[in-house]
Amino acid sequence: MEFDLAFATKVFAALFAIMNPFANVPVFLSLTEGTSDGIQRRVAFTASLGTVIGCLVSALAGKLILTLFDTDVNDFRLAGGLLILLIAITMLQGSDSHVHARTPKEKVEDLDPASVAIYPLTVPLLVGPGTIATLIVFGETARTQDRITELAFGMGAFLVLLAATLLSAPFLGRHLPPEAVAITRRLMGMILAALGVEMIVTSLRIAFPGLSS
Template identity: 25%
Template sequence: MIESFLTAFIVYFVVIDPIGTAPIFVAVTGHQDRSGKVRTAIEATIVATLIMLFFAICGSWVLHYLKIGEPAFKIAGGLILFLVAWEMLNSKRQTRKKIETTNQSLEKGLFKASAANHQDKDQESVAIFPLAIPLLAGPAAVTSVMVISADFNSSFTMILTGYAALLAVMLATGAILALTGLAENMIDARLSNVFSRVTAIILAGLSVQFIVDGLMVLGVIKAPIL
């Protein structure tokens, strides 16, 4: 069970990527004071957690309704997660996140100075978009939640293990973003980049394993002899 927890934890942590999201968090909350940044981090984390818990609980029903088999979804999810890992290895994912966030934020006027009586409303807006969606609970994160949930549905204990891993990662994410708001000057972009690349290698290996598991269930390949 510990091994399963660690596997799910690593996948969620790498895909949600709170370390890589931290510099973007600083950019989109630049107009807020420290307490506002902490509140924004907490609100964004809560919203993202609720979204991913929804897909973790209802994901199998969605697949059943769409008549998508779990092996096929594992293979598709593994391919998507591998592409995410590839982007992270080439430093493309964080760059793309920054570009998308900047463009979307400029369109909504999130970087404009706001009056004091509009600060709470603006804070809530930033917490939901673009922080919770799509930076934290993006397509890759939702896919990973559904893949892990499908893989961990063999017993009630395994299901709880998957939920525990997700909640642990989201707690860590909220803590990292909140600390970022308190000590944004201590963020080293180079260190964040190195960490993202190292964890991307782990994600690449896990994504390939998802694909292999799906192919084995379909009978395309035989189980390897370890």
């Protein structure tokens, strides 16, 4: 079967929109503020590894997990679409999503910089409900339409970019203006909103076949 570049690009764009590595650079820097470059690199590496594991589990075992809870993929697609749409709306408004919530300021100072790699950086900041929902849907689509290679390519390309961004966070933090972060967040919000609407429409057409006509 011919390689479906459009599907791979959609996977990459969806993950980029949800996790938005560049917009999360200031968060990474605030969580590791006052630490050495070595600790920052360790946090970045651990967070990247944790994100890879979380994404693989969501994409490969998501259907099995849903089966254990007696939940249909289409039900999860509808719920995931609504969830992603809510995240997109908060991004378009220029605020952080309550779903991919940042750690409250009053608690950031109390965190051990070495421990923030898993919580809250990996979960729920990067691998939050929106990410999990998206990957479960993409994983099921890839299995049913024989697009595993495209899924792996799109997901792998994004995870490489994410790791490179986190490892470069100290450098980017000195050169990335706040305006660029704000513009990126809103642009990704539009892409994410379109993806959420597509997931909702698809699930409704499956649940109500009459809508397709």
